[in-house]
Amino acid sequence: MSDNYLHLVSSDPLWQPDETAAEAAVGIARGLFPQAEHIGVAYKEGVTFFDAGANTESVHCAFCGGDLEDWWGDAMGQAAASDFSNLTIVTPCCGKSTSLNDLSYGWPAAFGTCALTVVNPGATSLGADQLRRIELAIGSPLKAIWQHL
Numbered sequence: 001m002s003d004n005y006l007h008l009v010s011s012d013p014l015w016q017p018d019e020t021a022a023e024a025a026v027g028i029a030r031g032l033f034p035q036a037e038h039i040g041v042a043y044k045e046g047v048t049f050f051d052a053g054a055n056t057e058s059v060h061c062a063f064c065g066g067d068l069e070d071w072w073g074d075a076m077g078q079a080a081a082s083d084f085s086n087l088t089i090v091t092p093c094c095g096k097s098t099s100l101n102d103l104s105y106g107w108p109a110a111f112g113t114c115a116l117t118v119v120n121p122g123a124t125s126l127g128a129d130q131l132r133r134i135e136l137a138i139g140s141p142l143k144a145i146w147q148h149l
C-alpha cells in the first residue's frame with residue numbers, strides 16, 4: 001500500500017513557527033482532514049527538500065520556461081553538499097539570478113526546515129481558503145506539497 005502526504009512548508013526555507021502557532025495550525029488541519037492518519041509539525045535539523053515523490057515530473061525555469069531537468073540534478077547535488085544553506089543559482093537558460101526554491105516544479109516542491117505534515121489525508125486537494133486559515137494560524141505563507149510514496 002502506498003502512502004500520501006500533504007506537507008505544508010513555509011515560503012521562507014529558514015522560517016519555523018513557535019510551538020503555540022504550530023499547535024493552532026495542527027488543530028485547524030485536524031478539522032479539515034478528519035480522516036487523516038496523523039497530523040503533526042516536524043522540525044528538521046537543516047534545510048530539507050520536500051518534493052512530490054513519485055509525482056515529481058519536471059523542472060522548468062520560472063522566467064523563460066526552459067527545461068532544466070538535466071541541469072537541475074547537478075545543481076541540487078552542489079546545493080546538497082552545503083546542506084542547502086545556499087539555494088542561490090543562475091539559470092543556465094537565460095542567466096537570471098534566482099533560487100532553487102523558485103523554479104517551476106511540475107508538482108509543487110519546497111525547501112524548508114519545518115513542515116506541517118498530514119499523513120494519508122483522505123483528500124486530494126486543499127482549498128485556497130482552507131490553506132489561508134492554516135497560514136493565519138501558523139503565521140507564514142505556505143506551499144502545499146502533495147507527496148505520493
Ligand SMILES: [Zn+2]
Pocket residue numbers: 061062063064065066091092093094095
Ligand atoms: Zn530561463
